[in-house]
Amino acid sequence: MCMAGLKVCENKVGRAMPNPIAMIDYQRCNPEKCDSGVCAAMLECPNKVLRQEAPYEFPFSRPSRFCRGCAKCVQVCPLEAIRIV
Numbered sequence: 001m002c003m004a005g006l007k008v009c010e011n012k013v014g015r016a017m018p019n020p021i022a023m024i025d026y027q028r029c030n031p032e033k034c035d036s037g038v039c040a041a042m043l044e045c046p047n048k049v050l051r052q053e054a055p056y057e058f059p060f061s062r063p064s065r066f067c068r069g070c071a072k073c074v075q076v077c078p079l080e081a082i083r084i085v
Contacts, residue, residue, distance in 0.1 A: 020069030020084045022049050022061045028081035031056050041073035041082050049073070050082075 022045075034040045037056035042048075049067045052059040061067075073082050 019065060020067045022067050022073055023083050023085050024050075024059060024061060025081045025083070026058060028079050029058055030079060030081075031058060033078055041077045044072045044076040046070065046072065 022041075031037050031039055031052070039050060039052045039059040042050040042052050042059050047066045047068055047070075049062050050059045050073060051062060067084070069084050071084050074080075074084060
């Protein structure tokens, strides 16, 4: 069970689980499909986990300690190229 404010969650057997990570599927990702080449998921992320060096370049994910698993990036990606693991 995960609790707000904790950095680590516990699974059903009481073991610590790693923080969530936003994973990008680069076979699906195509920045040209986003408005002005700016990743829509990057703009939506409240914790700024996803970064993009310049428009039309592929986004990348920062270290997992910033990801909270809210999945807002997943919901807004028009190509369904992001998942939370």
